[in-house]
Structure formats: C-alpha cells, structure tokens
Amino acid sequence: xxxxxxxxxxxxxxxxxxxxxxxRAHEEGxxxxxxxxxxxxxxxxxxxxxxxxxxxxxxxxxxxxxxAAAYALQYWVNVIGYPINVGGRPLHxxxxxxxxxxxxxxxxxxxxxALGMLAMNGLPMPYHPLFNVPNxxxxxxxxxxxxxxxxxxxxxxxTTYKFLASLRPRxxxxxxx
Amino acid sequence: xxxxxxxEAMEVxxxxxxxxxxxxTFATIxxxxxxxxxxxxxxxxxxxxxxxxxxxxxxxxYAVGFLMYQGVGIWGINMPVAWGLAIVNFVWxxxxxxxxxxxxxxxxxxxxxxxxxxxxxxxxxxIFAVMQAGLFPLLHxxxxxxxxxxxxxxxxxTVWPQxxxxxxxxxxxxxxxxxxxxxxxxxxxxxxxxxLRDRAQNRVARTVYAVLALGWRGxxxxxxxxxxxxxxxAGLATPLVLSVHTxxxxxxxxxxxxxxxxxxFPPYFVAGAIYSGFAMVLILAxxxxxxxxxxxxxxxxxxxxxxxxxxxxxxxxDYGYIMETFMAWYGGNFFDKHLIWNRMHxxxxxxxxxxxxxxxxxxxVLWSRKVRFTPKLLWVASLVVLVxxxxxxxxxxxxxxxxxxxxxxxxxxxxxxxxxxTFIGTIGFFAFCFLLFIRVLPMISxxxxxxxxxxxxxxxxxxxxx
Numbered sequence: 001x002x003x004x005x006x007x008x009x010x011x012x013x014x015x016x017x018x019x020x021x022x023x024r025a026h027e028e029g030x031x032x033x034x035x036x037x038x039x040x041x042x043x044x045x046x047x048x049x050x051x052x053x054x055x056x057x058x059x060x061x062x063x064x065x066x067x068a069a070a071y072a073l074q075y076w077v078n079v080i081g082y083p084i085n086v087g088g089r090p091l092h093x094x095x096x097x098x099x100x101x102x103x104x105x106x107x108x109x110x111x112x113x114a115l116g117m118l119a120m121n122g123l124p125m126p127y128h129p130l131f132n133v134p135n136x137x138x139x140x141x142x143x144x145x146x147x148x149x150x151x152x153x154x155x156x157x158x159t160t161y162k163f164l165a166s167l168r169p170r171x172x173x174x175x176x177x
Numbered sequence: 178x179x180x181x182x183x184x185e186a187m188e189v190x191x192x193x194x195x196x197x198x199x200x201x202t203f204a205t206i207x208x209x210x211x212x213x214x215x216x217x218x219x220x221x222x223x224x225x226x227x228x229x230x231x232x233x234x235x236x237x238x239y240a241v242g243f244l245m246y247q248g249v250g251i252w253g254i255n256m257p258v259a260w261g262l263a264i265v266n267f268v269w270x271x272x273x274x275x276x277x278x279x280x281x282x283x284x285x286x287x288x289x290x291x292x293x294x295x296x297x298x299x300x301x302x303x304i305f306a307v308m309q310a311g312l313f314p315l316l317h318x319x320x321x322x323x324x325x326x327x328x329x330x331x332x333x334x335t336v337w338p339q340x341x342x343x344x345x346x347x348x349x350x351x352x353x354x355x356x357x358x359x360x361x362x363x364x365x366x367x368x369x370x371x372x373l374r375d376r377a378q379n380r381v382a383r384t385v386y387a388v389l390a391l392g393w394r395g396x397x398x399x400x401x402x403x404x405x406x407x408x409x410x411a412g413l414a415t416p417l418v419l420s421v422h423t424x425x426x427x428x429x430x431x432x433x434x435x436x437x438x439x440x441x442f443p444p445y446f447v448a449g450a451i452y453s454g455f456a457m458v459l460i461l462a463x464x465x466x467x468x469x470x471x472x473x474x475x476x477x478x479x480x481x482x483x484x485x486x487x488x489x490x491x492x493x494x495d496y497g498y499i500m501e502t503f504m505a506w507y508g509g510n511f512f513d514k515h516l517i518w519n520r521m522h523x524x525x526x527x528x529x530x531x532x533x534x535x536x537x538x539x540x541x542v543l544w545s546r547k548v549r550f551t552p553k554l555l556w557v558a559s560l561v562v563l564v565x566x567x568x569x570x571x572x573x574x575x576x577x578x579x580x581x582x583x584x585x586x587x588x589x590x591x592x593x594x595x596x597x598x599t600f601i602g603t604i605g606f607f608a609f610c611f612l613l614f615i616r617v618l619p620m621i622s623x624x625x626x627x628x629x630x631x632x633x634x635x636x637x638x639x640x641x642x643x
Contacts, residue, residue, distance in 0.1 A: 019635035022397070035397040038203060038372070038625040043635055045401035053398075055405040063413075073329060074340045082337040096341040099424055102416075103349040110357045110413045114364050117406035121399045124391035131394070137375035139367070139395050142203035 003150035006129035007033075007176050008160055009136070010169035018144035021167040022047035025148060028163060032152035034138050036130070036145040039168045055117050062112020063105045070104035071097060129175050147175065194481075196472035197629045200547040202378040206474075206626045210619045211376050213469055215420040219616065222468065227612045233605020240598040241316060249319050258578045258590035264428075265570045268602050269349065269453065270310035270607075271425055272446075272566065275418055276454025278358060279302025279486075281365070282414035285407075291482060293625040294474045297369075298465070299458050300362040304458070305610040307355045309603040314347070316599070343427035357417055361410045364403070367393050368624040380543040422450040429573065435512040436520075436577035439504070443564035445497030453566035455483045456559035463556045465615065474621055481549045487562065488543040494569075495537050512582055525576045526570050526590060528601070535565035 012018045015037065022035045026049050035044050043052075053175050074097040078084075083091050118124070130136050130147065146169075148160055166171050244251060254261040277299040284292040315321045327348045329338050338345045351387035370390035377383040393399070426446035459480060466475040505513040520529045539561060548554045580587045614620070627633055 015633055015635040036209070036394060036395045037397065037559060039368070039399065039624040039633060040400040040404050040631040041397070041633070041635055045397040046241040048397050050398045050401055053402040053405050055402050056409060056594065059409045059413075074576070077329060078620075084339070084343075087434070093341060099343075099346040099420075100340060100349045102420060103346075103353040106413045106417045106420075107353040107356060110360055110410055113406045113409040113413070114360045117402045118365070118391065120402050121396075123399075126387075126392055128394060133527060136394075140375045140393075141207045 003155070005150050005157075006175040007147050007149035007152075007155070008157075009130065009133055009148075009173050009175050010164040010167060010172075011135060011138075011171045012144040012146065012167075012169050015044070015144065017167075017169075018146060019020040019043050019047050021146050021169070025146060025163070026166060029154050030152050030160075032147075032149050034147055036136070036139040036147070038125070038140050038142060038144075041144070046132050053120065055113060055120065056118030058120075059113035062116070065112075066104040066106070066108025068100055069108070070101040074100060085094055129169030129177050132176050133173050135171065135173070143170075182480040194437065194477040196294065196476060196478055197626065198476065201473070201630065202511050203630065203633075206630075207372060207376070207623055209471075209474075210621050210623050211373055213615070214373060214617060214619055215377055215379075215382070220468070223616060227609065230609035230612055233602055234609045236598050237602020237606050240602055241312075242594055243595065244316055244599070245321070249317065251593060252595055253591050255588055255590060255594045257581060257588050258575055258585050260317075260574050260578060261590055262571075262592045262596040262600055263313040265567065265574050266603065267310050267313035267317075268425055268446075268570045268574070269567050270306045270313070270603065271354075272422060272450035272570075273452035273457045273563075274303040274306035274310065274354075274358070274454065275422060275447070276413050276458050277325065278302070278354075278361075278418035279305075279451055279454065280458070281361060282411040282418065285411045286415060290629060291479060293629055294476075295458065295479055295483075296460060296625070297362075297618075297622045298461065298611075298620045300358065300365070300618070301611065301614045301618075302454075302457060302461060303358050304355070304362060305607050305614075306454075307351065307358065308610065309607050311351060311355065312603060313599075313621045329618060343431045346424050347428055350421050354417060355422045357410070357414055361407075361414055364407060364410060365622060365625075366618065367391060368395065368403075369619045369622060371395065372623050375620065393481050398596050402499070409555045419447055422446045429577075434577050434581055435510075436501075436516040436573065439501065441497055441500050443502075445494060445500075448490045448493035448497065449566060450567065452487055452494055453563055455490070456562040456566070459483050459487075459555055459559040460563065462612065463552045463559075465620065467552070469615075469620075471621070475625065477550055477552075480552060480555055484543050484549040484555055484558075487559070488540060491540040491543070491562070495540075498533065498537065515580070516577060519580050520572060523576065523580065525572065525579070529572050529576070532565045532572060535561055536569065539565075544577040547550065 007106065010021065012021060017034055018037060019041060022033070022044060025033055026047060029176060031049060033048055035041075035048050037044060044065065075092065078097075079091045085091075130139075130145075135143065146164070146167075148155060148164065154160075181462055225603040252261055252263065254263075277296075280292050280299040281296040281303075284296075315324050326332075327338060327345065329340075338348075365391060370386050371393035374383055374386040374390045377386055423443040423446065426442035430439060430442045432438060456583075462475055462479065462483070464471050502517055520526065539558075542548050542558060548558060575590050579590055
C-alpha cells in the first residue's frame with residue numbers, strides 16, 4: 001500500500017548542520033532518506049548511507065567496449081573487408097590503428113560515464129514529489145534539506161516529525177505525492 | 178545568512194589577489210550569476226554586438242553558399258599549395274579550443290580551484306572554436322555534402338576509409354573532442370540549469386530550463402555519482418585534449434614535405450594550442466568581467482594565472498622554433514635547410530619574421546607584473562599573440578608547401594577575398610554563438626563557485642565544538 005505522503009522534509013542552513021542531521025538520522029535507523037544541497041557537500045552522501053557508486057565501472061566497461069570495437073573494425077576493414085596492398089606492407093598494421101582506438105576508448109568511456117551517471121540517478125525525471133514543497137527551490141540556492149521518506153519501515157508521522165524537530169531545522173514540511 | 182564571515186576571505190598568499198573576493202555567500206553567488214541570465218533588461222551593447230556578429234555570420238553563410246555553388250576554385254589554393262587558409266584556420270581554431278579543456282579538465286585534476294570561475298565560459302569557447310574549426314576541412318573537401326564518406330559505415334560502394342591515414346585519425350580525434358567537450362560542458366551545466374529553473378520568473382524560460390535540467394534536485398546520492406562522472410570525464414578529457422592537437426600535427430608530420438616531417442611537431446603543436454587558447458580566454462574574459470561587473474569572481478588572480486600559462490607555453494613554442502631551425506642545420510638535409518632559408522628570406526619572409534618577433538620577442542612582456550595586472554595591456558597582448566599564432570600556422574602550411582623538392586613545381590599562394598570572407602565569417606559566427614551563450618546560460622559555474630567558500634565544507638563534530 002502506498003503511504004499517504006511521500007515523506008517529511010527538514011530545511012537547514014549550513015553544510016555542517018545537514019551532515020550532522022543526516023548522520024543522526026542514519027544512527028536513528030532511518031535508511032530511506034536523502035539529503036539535498038546546492039553543491040556537492042563532502043561527506044553528505046556517506047552520512048545518508050551511500051558509499052559506493054558504479055559510475056566508474058560503467059565508464060570502464062564503456063571504454064573497453066569502445067577500444068574493442070575500434071580495433072575490431074579497423075582489423076576487419078584492413079584485413080578482411082577492404083584489404084589494400086601498399087608495397088607489400090602487412091595488412092594488419094596495428095601501430096596505425098592506435099589513434100582511432102584511443103579516440104573511441106575516450107568517446108565510449110566518456111559517454112558511458114555521463115549517460116551512466118544520469119541513468120543511475122534516474123534522470124531525466126520530470127516529476128518528483130519534492131518539487132511540491134514550496135521552499136525546496138532553495139535547494140539549488142543556499143539551503144540544505146533532509147527528507148525522510150514514508151516508505152522507510154521506521155517512518156511514523158509523529159515520531160519522525162519529533163525526531164526531525166530535535167535536529168533544530170528551520171522548517172519541517174510534509175511532502176505530498 | 179547575510180552576516181559576513183571573517184574566514185570567508187579566501188586564502189591570500191604571497192600578496193596574490195584572491196580567487197573570489199570576500200563577502201560572498203551562497204545566496205549572493207547564486208543571485209549575481211543567475212541575474213545576468215534572468216534579467217529582463219538585456220544590455221543594449223549586447224544587441225549591438227550580436228548584430229555585428231550576426232552580420233559577419235551572414236558573410237560566412239554567403240561565402241559558404243558561393244563555395245557550394247562554385248567549388249573550391251574560388252579560394253586561392255593551387256598546386257602545390259593545396260592547403261591554404263582553410264587548413265591554417267582549422268589548426269588555429271582547434272588550437273584555441275584547447276585552453277578550455279585544459280582549464281576544465283587538467284586544472285580540475287590538479288586541484289586548481291581558481292579554475293572554477295572561468296571553466297564554464299572557457300568550455301563554451303572550446304565548443305564554439307571547435308565548431309569553427311570543423312567547418313574548414315569540411316568545406317575544403319570540395320564536395321562537403323559527401324563528408325559522411327569519412328566515417329566507416331557499410332555502403333553500396335563497398336569502400337572503407339583508410340585507417341592508416343592521419344586525415345582519418347583527425348576525423349575521429351576532432352569529432353570525439355567535440356562530443357566529449359559538449360558532454361563535459363552539459364554535465365557541468367545540469368545543476369546550474371536546475372538553479373535557473375528554480376529562479377526563473379518567466380514561464381517559458383522556466384520550462385526550457387526545467388527540461389534541460391533533467392529534473393536535477395541536488396540529492397546527495399546524485400552528487401556522489403555526479404562527482405565521480407565529472408572526475409572521470411576530466412580524466413578522459415585530459416589525454417584527449419593532448420591527443421587532438423597531436424593528431425592534427427600528424428596531418429603534417431606523416432607527410433614527407435620538408436618542414437612538416439618532424440618529430441617535434443606534436444608537443445610543439447600542443448603547446449602552441451594552449452598558448453593561443455589562453456590568449457582567447459583572456460580576450461573574452463577581460464571585457465566580460467568589466468561589462469558584467471564580475472571582477473569579484475574573475476579576479477586579477479585569474480588574469481595573472483592565464484598570462485603565466487601563456488608565457489610558459491609560449492616559451493615552449495619558442496623552443497620548438499629553435500629546435501626546428503637547429504635540426505635543419507644539424508641534420509644536414511638539403512631540403513630542410515632550404516625550407517628554413519625560404520622561411521627567412523623567401524616570399525613570405527615578412528610573415529615569418531613577424532611571428533618570430535611576437536612569439537619570441539614580444540611574448541616576454543608577460544614577465545612584467547605590470548602587464549599581467551593591467552587588463553587593457555593584457556588584452557592587447559593576447560590579441561597580438563593570437564595574430565602571431567595564426568601567422569605561425571600560415572608559415573607552417575603555406576611556406577612549406579610553396580617550395581618543396583622540385584623547383585619546377587614551386588608556386589605562390591595568395592588568399593582570395595573568399596578565403597578572407599570565410600575566415601572573418603567564422604570569427605563572427607564564434608562571437609555570435611558566444612554572445613548567445615552568455616545571454617541564456619550562466620557563464621560562471623554557480624555550483625562550483627559555492628565550493629570556493631570556506632563555509633561550503635561541513636565541519637566534523639570535533640571542529641564545530643572547538
């Protein structure tokens with residue numbers, strides 16, 4: 001069953017406050033939560049319990065695919081598909097393939113990193129309940145938010161509200177769906 | 178939030194001006210940068226500049242249109258100088274682009290936080306410069322509408338590109354460079370687009386920024402992946418930028434033409450690229466920061482650093498000149514010796530001496546702190562450097578080709594008005610793109626500027642107790 005609200009969101013003023021709040025919430029046992037900030041805050045993702053991302057792996061796989069594809073293509077073109085005999089030189093002239101292999105590695109690796117990052121982040125996402133919170137627009141300016149989501153097993157409107165209030169935020173708002 | 182934090186003043190060492198003037202908060206940074214874009218009052222000067230740039234863009238369109246109609250015969254190219262202004266301009270524009278990637282990628286990896294205030298518009302400069310560069314080889318093809326033949330795709334002619342040719346390498350290098358630069362720039366823009374989405378009053382603007390921001394909401398998990406991706410892109414762009422001008426130089430070195438067939442070309446081309454690129458960064462940064470009153474964000478420190486990079490890379494280029502001349506003498510190759518003699522005393526000697534006078538002599542004015550700290554002088558110096566770097570490419574391309582092995586095949590190349598119209602047109606098109614960019618997108622990274630503030634770092638419990 002879908003909970004009646006998306007969650008509770010608390011607003012903070014400084015990076016120190018948000019990191020402390022997120023850490024406290026994690027210690028309290030909350031897991032389905034996220035913090036929001038206008039710029040990357042060191043230690044914030046760890047505080048909400050997020051340690052490792054797989055973007056680097058995606059990038060590596062993308063780069064390796066690019067490399068393999070570039071080499072395979074050049075090998076096929078030069079040796080099988082369209083061999084040109086230039087003064088008896090070997091058809092499989094691998095040193096001449098290096099540049100294109102390098103470029104394709106970078107191209108595929110870079111695209112994999114960027115698209116992989118977006119995909120893992122679930123972006124583009126045109127609608128999100130948080131955008132219903134009026135002051136959430138300051139998350140891209142100078143405010144920091146901690147949202148504990150209603151899907152968290154420990155979530156309870158009353159106790160979670162009290163817990164957030166104990167962190168002394170500026171405001172606490174209910175996030176409708 | 179509005180109180181002034183004493184630690185806000187950035188670390189100032191050795192009498193250096195700060196990277197960001199003290200007194201800024203997260204809010205003031207956001208407001209100041211986004212106000213330039215979200216203002217209802219576009220400065221009149223902007224319209225005038227766009228008008229002028231648009232006019233030159235029209236010149237470009239006209240020149241290209243006539244080229245399509247008539248063919249490359251309208252240019253001054255001939256045999257033996259089959260590579261005229263088109264290739265000179267190509268190398269010049271690609272080189273200019275290099276500074277943007279250097280600032281955004283290499284300086285990020287080196288943790289040079291001063292880059293945060295200039296990386297956005299330097300990256301934009303890269304993209305627009307590479308766009309101009311890409312036009313030239315395309316138009317030089319003769320039948321530009323068949324340019325896709327350069328890419329490997331199964332076709333009814335059952336032919337494939339020659340992967341052993343540096344010209345094909347160049348297609349891959351430049352198109353990869355453009356793509357990765359664009360992706361890097363866009364990834365950097367996403368959080369700022371979200372800021373603009375949240376600030377915009379105009380409904381249309383808000384919708385457009387919202388679509389472009391992809392629903393970014395600054396989640397800690399998202400930032401984590403974002404930073405990883407950004408760092409990886411920087412790590413990939415670093416060897417990429419060095420490779421691009423290396424590959425461009427391969428276009429020359431792999432040929433046996435005297436003056437081209439040389440191993441010094443790759444590093445010397447890369448240094449020259451960064452040298453001219455930083456000149457362009459300064460040419461753009463100095464008026465922009467004055468017009469938009471951004472002296473607190475693009476400070477004298479930035480101009481000073483850019484000038485120093487210019488000086489250092491300029492001196493590397495000088496080393497290239499010295500080595501080229503020395504090797505022609507020391508190598509004992511008759512044709513190489515003739516090439517240098519031809520550069521110094523041949524029909525284009527004036528251009529050679531002009532470039533030597535500027536790149537070897539004039540560039541040393543940058544040793545002077547007074548020049549580096551007087552924006553007007555620095556602006557003029559940068560312009561002179563850009564001219565010299567254009568002359569350098571002219572000397573490399575045209576002088577080498579005009580007199581090669583056989584005196585019976587020597588020739589002279591004189592650019593026609595169509596050559597000049599195309600070149601000046603691309604300058605206009607570059608300016609046109611850049612002006613549109615500073616009007617509709619934040620020219621300084623809002624999110625990255627905030628990380629320059631000391632208060633952007635969360636204090637550990639121990640620190641905050643003390």
